Amino acid sequence: MPHTLETGLEALRIVMNALVTFTDAEWADIASRWQYRYLPKGEHQIVPGQTEEYIYFIISGATRIYHITPKGEDVTLAFSYDNTFTGDYGSFLTRRKATFYNQAVSDCHMLRCNYKDITELHDRYQKMERWTRLGLEDLLVGMLVRQVEMLSAPAEERFARLLKQSPHCFQLYTQKHIASYLGIQPETLSRLKRRMASETQDARNVILSGAEGHKTQD
Amino acid sequence: MPHTLETGLEALRIVMNALVTFTDAEWADIASRWQYRYLPKGEHQIVPGQTEEYIYFIISGATRIYHITPKGEDVTLAFSYDNTFTGDYGSFLTRRKATFYNQAVSDCHMLRCNYKDITELHDRYQKMERWTRLGLEDLLVGMLVRQVEMLSAPAEERFARLLKQSPHCFQLYTQKHIASYLGIQPETLSRLKRRMASETQDARNVILSGAEGHKTQD
DNA sequence: ATCAAAACTTGATCTACATCAATGCGCAGC
DNA sequence: GCTGCGCATTGATGTAGATCAAGTTTTGAT
Structure with a gap:
């Protein structure tokens, strides 16, 4: 079986290191808080009304984040696939109920980390706080580009x-x-x-x- | 004159405290790094090609962030006014050249803080790192809502x-x-x-x- | 292999919004 | 105070993309 917790953590470390370099000790603590999670094709990682408890890192697979409008229209907001993060960030960050669906469109091998652990990591390591900040910055810049496109x-x-x-x-x-x-x-x-x-x-x-x-x- | 550095800093502290509470000592350091800045109606705070050196806090006034597409179309991305922040975040954060204009649509009394100082504050205070992270989270959630609207x-x-x-x-x-x-x-x-x-x-x-x-x- | 359900294609219309054009209004400069 | 010039309004027309309606192909389950 190629997708274990260990191989996933290796991939995660490489991706996280692109923004902030963690020491082995720090990494041991961070890594210990992620767990392996399998989500078969078609299943939902989250649906509106639930509160997002986890941030997910996709080892392999693909998901689609979408929203159903009051009129029943299906709107796709984002795609997630190998080596990217996914989940309803809005719900995760604000602790309010999710408004989005996140569905596996193929079998997904993922790692996930829950809110409490993420919070503790933020409290314990300034570097972790920075990693999240830098990640959000990238996300924001990407969304601005998309917004310009959609408008023009x-x-x-x-x-x-x-x-x-x-x-x-x-x-x-x-x-x-x-x-x-x-x-x-x-x-x-x-x-x-x-x-x-x-x-x-x-x-x-x-x-x-x-x-x-x-x-x-x- | 009602809009001085001091009254501006008071307003800034209230706004920043909404996310993170700073001690008086911390605040003294943070506050010392902001300077008063006046931008008359019609003037640009930044135009494409420059690198954004500052983050601005508007004490009073209003600005508009916009983009001119290759075809010459004017696209408004965001409005900023009293007690909100403005600037080309994308350029400020990534240190790449700005792609947006930011223009005062009325006389603006602002505070501004340059990149070096913001960076030092991030290095010095975990709380500052957190304040930025929480601010970006709010921004992100707002942009997601807007994105859904634009699409549907x-x-x-x-x-x-x-x-x-x-x-x-x-x-x-x-x-x-x-x-x-x-x-x-x-x-x-x-x-x-x-x-x-x-x-x-x-x-x-x-x-x-x-x-x-x-x-x-x- | 067989069959049903989705997904994709293609065509015929319809509509929200853009574009073009003309007129009126309001404000900044002389 | 006039005098423009940019902004808002209104009307006539054009068009990108939506909607509706068959078909066809692909997928997946038995």
């Missing part, structure tokens, strides 16, 4: 940018979910795909490999 | 919500800027206003008082 760029451009920056998403997620992330209908995304495939090579590569898997010819 | 709610609903939650914005900012914040054209906002004024009392109060100042009747 037309659908085709938003699609093109996702295609360029996160082509793997087209393998991991369905068109429906990608469409709702882009703020358009699946039909519109389908038409965009065709139009762009006939125009740019880039689009063809990503779109076709996603749709046909390892098929080589017809 | 139609223009009329976004307008209604801004009207309800930040009615003062309709006094501080022009229709053009509010429209670009909502992701619509000024003409559309104008039509929305009229339609809603004929339907709800709420809309009438806010919109009319904004448009007509202290005029009482016609």
